[in-house]
Amino acid sequence: MKKQKESGCTQKTISLRSPLGTIQVSGCENGVHTIQILMDVAPAERSSEAPLSCVVNDSPAEVSPELQRCVEWLQAYFIEPRTTGSLPLPGFHHxxxxxxxxxxxxxxxxxxxxxxxxxxxxxxxxxxxxxxxxxxxxxxxxxxxxxxxxxxxxxxxxxxxxxxxxxxxxxxx
Missing domain, CATH: 1.10.10.10 (Winged helix-like DNA-binding domain superfamily/Winged helix DNA-binding domain)
Incomplete structure (x- = not known):
């Protein structure tokens, strides 16, 4: 987990391993600032070799509630997509x-x-x-x-x- 300081907010970044590659979620106590797919998995390998899961690569010990909500939503999307409609979206603060x-x-x-x-x-x-x-x-x-x-x-x-x-x-x- 990386800490960033941008726009007056102390941001934390957490990485998730997903079928699309590594997803990086950054945010502060007020909400999610960015969600990015890193180019660490070739497009041809994304669907064929990547497991159908979404695993947090970093320790979620110091994650804000909004970042945790985003992680849970992304995990649900990749593991059980039908459940995402009942989950609240995280707050966004960009x-x-x-x-x-x-x-x-x-x-x-x-x-x-x-x-x-x-x-x-x-x-x-x-x-x-x-x-x-x-x-x-x-x-x-x-x-x-x-x-x-x-x-x-x-x-x-x-x-x-x-x-x-x-x-x-x-x-x-």
Whole structure:
């Protein structure tokens, strides 16, 4: 577990081994700041050789309740995905998720209103966030999303031009 100091918060980072590779979750007492998939497992090996589990690599002794809730949610997702709908999401505490900027509203609406297993287009998400003509801005918000792993596990975004579900941005895989 690593400690980080960012944006006035004392952050702790915990790593989990999952079928996608190592997932790093960072956060403070107020909530999760980032969730990232590390590039330690080749994409071809992710599904064929990785066990269907999610194991904490670090000692969870000093983990905040919000980080612990995130770890439990991720473990449930990989071990028994159907149970995640009944689990509370952790609190998120990243500057990108705070405030009234459109990108913040998009991410908050996505977390709050797009339920597990639902698909939503960038256009529809823009409408839900209060600006129906801002589909491109929604795409920009999603590219800068610090917790995109959690949201991509929760939902799938649909690109209007390609009509297929668009999970994580390539930079996160």
């Amino acid at each position: 500057p990108a998720l705070q405030g009234d900027a459109f990108a913040s509203r998009v991410l908050q609406v996505l977390l709050r209103d797009v339920k597990f297993g639902e698909t939503v287009s960038y256009k529809r998400l823009a409408e839900m966030a209060g600006n129906p003509r801002a589909a491109r801005a929604v795409g920009g918000a999603m590219r800068r999303n610090p917790v995109s792993v959690a949201q991509s596990l929760i939902d799938r975004l649909v690109c209007m031009k390609c009509s297929s579900p668009h999970p994580l941005p390539p930079s996160h895989l």
